[in-house]
Amino acid sequence: MADKFYITTPIYYVNDKPHIGHAYTTILADVLARYHKAEGNEVFFLTGLDEHGQKVQQAAEERGVSPKEHCDEMAPRFLELWEKLHIENDDFIRTTEGRHVKVVQDILQTVFDNGDIYEDEYEGLYSVSEERFITEKEAESGEFRDIKKLQEKNYFFKMSKYQQALIDHINDNPNFIQPEHRKNEVLGFLRKPLGDLCISRPKSRLNWGIDLPFDNNFVTYVWFDALINYVTAAGFGVDDESYNKWWPCEYHLIGKDILTTHAVYWPTMLMSAKMPLPKSIFAHGWWLSGESKMSKSLGNVVNPLDLIEEYGVDPVRYYLMREMVLGQDASFTMESFIKRYNSDLANDYGNLLSRVTKLIQSNFGGIVPDSGKKEGTEQDVIVSAERTISNVQSLINAMKVNEAIEETLQFIRGVNKYMEDQAPWKLVKENKDSAGRVLYTAAEALRIGTLLLSPVMPHRTGVVLETFKDEGKELRWGKLAPGTELQKHTPLFPRINIKKEKTPKVDEDKNTVTYEDFKNLGLKTAEVLSAEKVEGADKLFKLQIKLGDEERQIVAGIAEHYSPEELIGKMIVVVSNLEPAKIRGVESKGMLLAASRKKDLSLIVVDKEKVSSGKKAY
């Protein structure tokens, strides 16, 4: 009987601009969901958005819209990205939906009725940015901004009551928190006495949240609300059949930074509500930009959309899945992206694909030849295919996605080697049947390798499978029918020319420079005295310019956009202290400023005649 497989991603803060970290977890969930579907399991894959809390309220206020309008306007950014990344989620939950609000209130009421929520006056240090009370020690760590002393009445969840039960559960269920080192981290945290959890916010301070069912002067703390999404989507309280089928989930995929909320708050909440705990919480590491943490203030956050636009969706999915060892941090660099693409996708997989299809086209009229009588070498390929299929399945079940991909690539490399050893391009001249046997074997191995890679790269592998007219998509040797006419296709993974290499686009607006840096940039007004073409270069003009009392020469690539007549007399802006350079053998002392969009270019000029040359430009 088919197993069921329920997998979730964190629900992302609706305020955030989607970045590579969000994309990573969602792709990972998508890849795992697809592998499990291919294994014949029934899958439910959930993702969504976290829409309540102070930051959303503040952002909405700043934009002058209601918080709900703000959320409705922000949410499509995530949906569009998921579509572009070929994410096939089964549900998309937003915590502002009615279905969720009701479940949060029902669970709060149950926990309250069970005597696990009490009211208390609390005085402590409150971090506005984190939206929670923090300890003295945390305040001293310097990691929290906007700390203020607050005294207020609030509701508390008796989390401490479940401390021992949680420790026992973790010890009795070795897979409950993965990987192992994260489990130890949580057990370490639980060695100290566990406090109770403040689960309310007075409306005088925050009203963008879910009302407490037993006191509507308060809204629910955003984490108590958000975590419950995982059972709302399963159908809790509304559709028992669905809820009993899907909950508990097989995996909550999370980043390491939200381990405590998932591995301590959430299970104790469920214990109090007498609901089953998730089977496993899996915390992955962080994507770093090179060696540094990605952060908006550093301006080094990688935007997945830029990458997709440049290289296509599948290479991005492939790189993210292949490069991160689940559980550890990984470093994102364009260099490693291109290296990985060229070696695995262009050289290994793409090469096998084009070799096999081209040889079948040129020697067998594009018709898959007969498999013939298998020799020892063919048996080796078959055994290796079967071993790869079973290893990939076990590795996926053990959450070793990068190893499963590597296993598949090893198999593909082995088939390339088999092709080299057998040299069907030579064999065909001596014995066409033998060449046919080799090409059938390589093509069938390619089909199997393609099926194994399809959860990672659904689009391009789909093109290959169409080429083979493989509708059954069965992961078993011998399913490729001899006599199938191969479809032609364009190369799927053309090599990336290293010279084209680009650094990831960063948000320039966030990449600040100091005023000192700006001041040192010698931006000055200058009058164009003459312009003539640089010999042998259609795009370049040699300009003589007047900079106050000084006359100098600069070279600029504007000859396709302006005639000399249009330029003479114009008051332009130049970077006067740029290191002198020789361009096409012509001396250039400075650079002019222009704005360009695609093929259009416009000079930055001074629009009042009173400003003379040599003046500082700000």
Ligand code: MSP
């Ligand atoms: N809203 C909460 C989750 C509530 S779940 C009930 C939240 N949202 S988030 O948008 O800030 O973060 C979502 C996920 O993105 C987290 O798992 C976090 O670890 C992950 N990442 C954020 N930056 C990341 C990287 N640079 N690399 C990998 N994942 C990272 O937390």
